[in-house]
Amino acid sequence: MALKVLVVDDSGFFRRRVTDIINADPRLEVIGVAENGLQAIELNDKLKPDVITMDYEMPVMDGITAVRKIMASTPVPVLMFSSLTFEGARVTLDALDAGAVDFLPKNFDAIARNAASIRKLLAEKIIGVARGQLKGTAQVSTSPSQPSQKKTPTAAGANEPVPRHLELVVIGTSTGGPAALQNIFKSLPAGFNKPIIIVQHMPASFTAAFAERLNNLSALSVKEAEEGDVLKPGHVYVAPGGKQLIVDKRHGGSIHILESDERVSYRPSVDVALASAAKHYGSKALGIVLTGMGADGREGARLLKQSGGHLWAQDEQSCVIYGMPMAVINAGLADRVLPLNDVSKFMSQL
The missing domain is CATH 3.40.50.2300 (Response regulator)
Incomplete structure (x- = not known):
């Protein structure tokens, strides 16, 4: 029908x-x-x-x-x-x-x-x-909340302790991402001391407005990423729409913004950002894949895991669209599967 x-x-x-x-x-x-x-x-x-x-x-x-x-x-x-x-x-x-x-x-x-x-x-x-x-509509709150007490399904081996000594966090998301990210960044404390990259599927004209919105509600400093930005602790960089963002650990850690190859479906792409994190940060990088349509992030997560990095994924029940996290989980790449309301709690423990 x-x-x-x-x-x-x-x-x-x-x-x-x-x-x-x-x-x-x-x-x-x-x-x-x-x-x-x-x-x-x-x-x-x-x-x-x-x-x-x-x-x-x-x-x-x-x-x-x-x-x-x-x-x-x-x-x-x-x-x-x-x-x-x-x-x-x-x-x-x-x-x-x-x-x-x-x-x-x-x-x-x-x-x-x-x-x-x-x-x-x-x-x-x-x-x-x-x-x-509307799976996420009733459950996804954009205000701070208590950690969920409900058990969530986990991928094979998804009981890794919260990783220590990280130098970079990369968050990738698509459909349902704006509300999910607001939920997370309202709850992260001002003392959070890792640089964070956000890759949200959005047109070029949207990412600056979204970065502004996150900056207004977060205790952290949020901006749309620009070529040559230096990765600073407690700062958040939103990948600009229509282009690709990669990170480079040389010279203290920086961001490069590239024109996108038309063969890459998503601009910005979670796969591209995670692949660069895998290359330059390896075991000191954490990828987090949130709600979204499709499978962007799976191949980048594979490279991150191969380089010793860490990967978390949002659980099905709290996703608006379960596509992106499901692709990562079904590939056996998730170290931890979390309800949305627990993501900021575990990030705070890094």
Whole structure:
């Protein structure tokens, strides 16, 4: 049975375009369209869609308000559409805080090479969001919490003591990552003394806004990474969207930002960052793979483990999308499998 989709946008042209793209995939079916957030709430109650695609700037009721009301009454996975601007990034991050599962830039042509890739990208996003089934929405809090007392499944050999003498932490994530990272960085103490790299799948215009948001809520110093940044204890560097970040231990430890090879699907890529950490830091590096669609991070984790490094993965129950951690765990690469609310606790013990 096809997944039922409700399309919400005040632009008649965009509603038609999205509807045509979705209905071209036999796995998906548009069952209704709405011109504003108020109509979206009404049609959600009436039609019971599996997924809603939502614009954020609309008359009568904006998308963020609509998402909040939907999550409070009849929760449904929401895929937000956003503009590729700094302000659009801020609004999209607000929508993710409100409960949206994922986002997609509204300018399809800027992120996809042709009509076929646009259809594939949108369909994969909708199907991925639907499979998430809001698993993380009720459980992932962005405020500090007590460590979970529940036992979590572990990978083979996933009982390694918390590693000591680390010099670098690399965190990789995708769908569900912004909320997960806010959960972690609200809880990390000001005395945390390791440099941290964050690789979050985001467009180029989004990562600066996301770094700003993390910096405002964290006791640590957070910035978008730049070429030549020196890795400092207690500082956090967000990989810029559209490029690749690698680390180099020579000359005290630094960051290099590279143009991305088109053969690499993700920009930034968790695999690329972990591979550089494996090469330069080896046993003194820790990789943490959080919620996300796909398998980015698995091959980088393999290289990290081969070099003596350490790898943690988020558990299935606390993930919005279990793809990336599952790929690492199923490959037998995770030293520790953690609920999201325990990640900052164990990081604090490093």
